[in-house]
Amino acid sequence: MKIAIVGAGIIGVTTAWELASDGHEVMVFERRGAAAEEASFANAGVVAPGYVTPWASPGMRAKVLRSLLSSHGAVKLRWPLSGRDVGWISQWQRACKLETYLANRSRLQRLAFYSRSRLHEISEARELSYERGQGLLVLLRNHRERKLAQPGLDVLRAAGSTFREVDADEARTIEPALAASTRLAGAVYLPDDEVANCRQFALLLKREAEAIGVQFHFGCDIAPLQRSAPSSITLAAGSPAIAFDAVVVCAGVDSARLLQPLGLRIPLAPVYGHSISAQIREPLNAPRSAIMDERYKVAISRLGQRVRVAGSAELGGSLDKVHPAAFRTLYKVLQDWFPGAVTLQNGVQQWKGARPMLPDGPPIIGSSGIRGVWLNLGHGSSGWALSCGSARVLADQISGRSAEIDLEGLGIERLLRH
């Protein structure tokens, strides 16, 4: 089949790779000048399938309210809030019901575990070498946090994650540079989880995809799809339509706008996050792999010669309006745990990105219900961790093959049921 993909983030690139591996003729259209320039650019890089759970969960409403009131809280509402954001919040609240949460959690985790093994298969088969670190350490600052972590450990157990609770001394053995002056009650160590550079992987896989025939077209802003010819694409600036056998929409937060003329109302909202990346000054003072500060929901990742600190969840506002408070929290958490690890005087990359979030958690992967239009979107806070598996199961569906995992609840029907 001749297939167009809109979007060259991590989801578009992995989808292109899988479809071309199946023998399809694939063209990728991307409005930016390179792959992985938007949400996939500077994320935390954490691949931890047991921690891939919906943000819509019982008890989350109270946590969000507390966070809104705290200066270093991870969740913030920004002005202006659009009608779409308000609608998204009410759908999110409905999805916090226990049974909805449990169903979405198992859908996400099934996909996340599969995705991690697919990531490893591709990396080994293609001998891809990118910045990565083995193991995730979730830090619990006091005994209350240790207690509050227990339900999360039940989730990890149920998911079959390998983990162990460690005391502060063992945590400091695993990550010897953790500052002694910051109080640590204990940690959860997940040795099989990892951190890896999403953008670097996307660029390497793009090259592999090109080698098997995928054509990437950059600087192509694609117009919303049209009812009269849904699997044809045109440029937003105007151009003759190019017809394909299939179009796959992998356009991150912009996907909803592209699909709207087809009558598809996808409740996607941008939930903004931030990261800073800085050069390591003294490797002995830097993390070895990935750390998650459970109190501030901030990840600290070692990516080669840099440390990346990422977190925050802002609904409302816009991508280009930056609130310095979000970065202050990242610097604070870095300073708490790894003072002196990086050079902060110059060359720090500060980044704000938009997670393409659906209100209930899992992405939408599969047919749109409209002939020739396929979806791989809405991966929210875990698009890197879910990318390779999502791409494989979408390619299986397009080729009419059964996927290796149960796809129940990952299709668009889930949202239409509401």
Ligand SMILES: Cc1cc2nc3c(=O)[nH]c(=O)nc-3n(C[C@H](O)[C@H](O)[C@H](O)COP(=O)(O)OP(=O)(O)OC[C@H]3O[C@@H](n4cnc5c(N)ncnc54)[C@H](O)[C@@H]3O)c2cc1C
């Ligand atoms: C602070 C932060 C930390 C994160 N940490 C993690 C983490 O640790 N682990 C994890 O798994 N995930 C993490 N994520 C989430 C992850 O980054 C996203 O889920 C993922 O990057 C989404 O990939 P995507 O390809 O769907 O979107 P994008 O990377 O945004 O790609 C979509 C692409 O489509 C293009 N596009 C859009 N519209 C058009 C159009 N009309 N025409 C042509 N091209 C178009 C865009 O330019 C873009 O390149 C984090 C996100 C943030 C913000």
